Amino acid sequence: MTDDIDLPPHALNAAAGSSRQPMLFVPGAGAMGVGLLVFSLSVLFASSLIGYLYIRAQAPVVAHLRLPNLLWVSTAVLLISSITMHAGLRAIQHGRESRLTRNLAATFGLGLLFLILQAISAVDIFHSLQLSNIAMARVGIRNTGGLAPGLTPVVQTHVLIAAFYVFTALHALHVIGGLIPLGVVLQRAINGVYSRNYYPGVRYCSIYWHFLDVVWLVIFVVLLATF
Amino acid sequence: MTTAEISEHIGEHAPIGGNYLNQGKGIKSWLFTLDHKRIGLMYLISGLTMFFIGGMLAMVIRTQLLVPNGLIFHGSYEAYKHYNQVFTLHGIIMVFMVLVPIPPGALGNFVLPLMLGAKDVAFPRLNLLSYYLYITGAIMAVVSTLLGAVDTGWTFYTPFSIQTETYVVWMVLGIFLLGFSSILTGLNFIVTIHKLRAPGMKWFRMPMFVWASYATSIIQVAATPVLGVTLLLLVAERVMGVGIFNSALGGDPVLFQDFFWFYSHPAVYIMILPAMGIVGEIITVFSRKPIFGYKFIVMSSLAIALIGFVVWGHHLFVNGQSAEWDAIFSFMTFFVAVPSAVKVFNWLATMYKGAISLSTPMLYALSFIVLFTIGGFTGVILGALATNVVLHDTYFVVAHFHYVMMGGTIIAFIGGLHYWWPKMFGKMYNETLGRITCVMLFIGINLTFFPQFIVGAEGMPRRYATYLPQYQLYMIASTVGAYIQLAAFLLMAGYLIHSLVRGKKAPANPWGASTLDWSMASPPTTGNFQEMPVVTQGPYHYDDMEYDGRLGGFVHVDPVPALAGAGVEH
């Protein structure tokens, strides 16, 4: 999202005289762009959650599943990473460049850790597929799809599992999509590009990162409430 | 956040002098260009290519329907399936690769920064990324078609789209990318409009087209993610058997339709709003009179964009939605028709006491008004519950949306193309041929689609490879109309290409327009403006310019003081 406006001021000065430079240094454009992106992605997550909740509200589930406990850990990891991200932003606002680098690195590491933990949970939940099949057999649902006539409809357990996969995968993709620019910003921080007066990349990353955090919390709560 | 760093070294800029077409040579200077005008042109070329492919598919459809048992595909389910693949591809290409992305991508990209007095869009690299997402999406669609062309209809209704053995997943992922491209374009335009207006360009001094693009962009950013989710869930459904949209697994097919139309109804406004913007520009310029009721038109664009979000259920009246919801959606549908009506009346009032010249763009704008009125009114018939249940999923609906999409969006787009053609390429086209083509298209469109209203009401369902013989007469008329359209488009291609090669050199302002996009030489330089324009009045005022016969265009004269405040002044 960041663009020419992201160039440090001195770079802009150096480029002065180029035909398009002066128009393009637009304060606030980058932040607005990130804001719109976050809005658009929120619609994406919200609508998928609404779809799931709609189906889930139609009927009781066959059998409740246990969410892997590891999810609590990964949630904590993500929360902490949001804190380090914020600390990084505060650091550069006060001109503490090395502290910025440390915090960005921590955020990056925690982000990676989060992905790994999510992957483990995903494998874990795969095993409950077998359980779910047994549960379904008990109430007379054919695996081949469809409900034996005469039985009350129920939400099949594999709808839950599939929902789990869809949500975590969708979120994980966005985390990956956040790690890449975060890595770039980290690299630039190491190179000393940012200063007290110039840190747009850090700001955009932090907006996006908090967004990831909030989205995950909502997903997690929904999963907890419906599994 | 990434594009800047990644493509830091990609964009090299051409020196000042010459114009954007020749500043920077070689294929690379095009493929990696960050210039909004070049990106706009690339969209234009890609879009016209897709339009050509989609159009040829349409000719196949119309030829098939010449006889009741099908002229091309007949005799077996396998053959009908091929027909179904043809109309599916036609719909997908036209909607997702032409109507939604091309008016903003081609004309929006080219014109918007010019109109705002900006040197580019806010995020040029993102702009290029949008374009490549568009291309990638289109390529995936081609791949899917080669592997096993989709036969679901452009609406992908479940559970059929889950069961069919064609390559739905590829196609759907391709459209997902197209959607992403659309979101990024919308985002880019919104920020551009907010942040890159020239000094003095207040909100209510922006041209109609900018407002229309703004409304369009809002829909793109807010509605397209829902399409994304719908498509991803469809993929999950096919790959993992999620069961959300599949009744066999406890899901609900109607939920898919809700999701799909939650995007696709606003999407029809993504298609029509830029068209309305273009028509507004053309009418004021060729009536040489400020647009009538500027604020009403602006507000109606925004109203259409917002109310457009809550009418999607009018596609689901016969799907078992409860009567309460039916009523709400029907009500909102009628409500959203009001701003459209307002626009039409305002355009007419603009012509009143104008100084009208019926040049090619103006002819297109007038055609638009007629065709859109017919399309809009038949939409109203479809929005009424009692009549909808008789006409849903028939050729009546097909005719309705072709009147608004072909007669509306495409006609306005082509009008806009003729209007900005001199600015884009610095060449004039043959005016006589331009007018003849417009009339041919007008006749062709009516002949193609009007009989479809009747045949639909008479009892012909849509998406039929074969039909009952009593409908043949209408079908033949429709096919003849389609061939007339084809001839018109070929003629247009001929004189436009001729204009590129041999056309007369275009002056800076051939039509005497007063918006900023006509204030620089044709074609513009890469940087658009030599010096930052300063805006002191509203967008439309025609009494401060004079026709210069030597140039073949208009030049500014000192404004008459008494009239300086005319136009829209705030």
Next chain:
Amino acid sequence: MSFNFAPGAANIIQMTTLKLPGVLAAWGLPHSDAVTGPDVQFLWDFILGVAVFFTVLIVVLMVFFSIRYHAKTKNQVGDHGHTHNTALELTWSIIPLILLMIMFVLGFKYYLNMDTPPSGAYKIDVQAKQWSWTFVYPNGGISDKLYLPAGRPVRLDMTSSDVLHGFWIPRLSIQKDVVPGRVMTVWIEAKKSARMWLQCAEYCGSGHSKMRARVIVEPYAQFKKSVHAIADIWKQNGKTLSLAAVGRKLHITLGCIACHNMTGAPGGVGPTWKNLAGSKVHDTNGQVVVANYQYLKSAILHPGHLKVKGYPRGIMPNTFAAQLKKIAPNGRALDALIAYINSKSKYANQQSLPPELRKSSTTVQPSAKPKTAPVKASGLPAAALPFVSKGKVLVQTFGCTGCHSVTGASGVGPTWKDLAGSAVTLTTGKVVTADYKYLREMILHPGTLLVKGATAGVMSGTYGSMLSGPKHPHEKKLKAIIWYLNSLSDHANKASWPPGVGTKK
């Protein structure tokens, strides 16, 4: 009225000369024979009237302005004085708004009436499937034609067994989608006798344009006769049907199909009828009985006596004896059902057939013996080894090993040790060899071949779709898994190997 649909020039001329003026006179909407028709027609006329008025107004103004205010010179400019007029603009916002609201109210009012079935309507069930319509009348008659009584309300309850379909009869002013998984209801009251088409309006695949049915509205007395004739189960279109074909009709009209499927899919309320006749059935005491004619007969007539393993007693109603007797006091209706059950079984034999059919042993094939001979261990071809290791990875990723042990230990599912090539006893009592075909079937369609002691429906049916997408691009994976199974078994032989590697013809 005739249904002569031969296309041709005469037809076209006739249409031009006769129909078009009529169509234009009626403003395009076809004449409706439904009681709700006049409402729809009125609304249509009203909206169209408004539409035509405004369209003409707009076009006339446009043309008039274009001529009247045509620019004489390039430098002529329009009147810059009047750029807005709030009162005028409000007028042309509010007048359309009022007109539109009238349309909305009318539309909704009429629609509510069209959407709410009156009580006491005659009831017909509609079954939609790719690509045909079936109508089931209250007397059990089944037809592919929709008969309607003139002057009486009819309620249609519609279901789809596959994808979306659209029930549309324009000349009765009615349309409703048939959504799978739901019962969709419409009601119709036709005013007078007529014939027309019902066409599928919601796209449903290749045969969509051929999915139509005749609709025949008749005076009530005639209608009753027609429906009575349909209910004559022994005949169809005047021709006498075979016993099994009659049974096929009966199993739908009597509703057997609701609990007993024909596909062999597990998990039904009652046992499947596929391969039932002549097979061995386990009862709750662990005894095995053969499903011969006598058995089937008492199972239908006295369901309370049944003790089939896995199926609780008291679920199947004991009303069928009376119903069958009513249809055919001589017991032929019962025989028809049993003949039909036999026609679906590969174990059917002289003892399981109704006596009437026994002599003609050509109609039903006795069950085939397993063809593959018992096998002995043999080494796998070297070329198969890469597949084996790939298969091993696959079964882990798919989670197969969660239920099937590879060591011989017992688990949720049977162990895979020494499975390939071995002899397996099915629930049906039949002994088969676990050759390649069997293994493949087991994985793709678990439940069609249920191993003795296993519960139907435990193994997920989704592996099939995971392993075979469109046009089976994953055939390779399936083969790899079966190679792996072979590697675990001492009984593996050429018949249990997947074709291709090592098994040259």
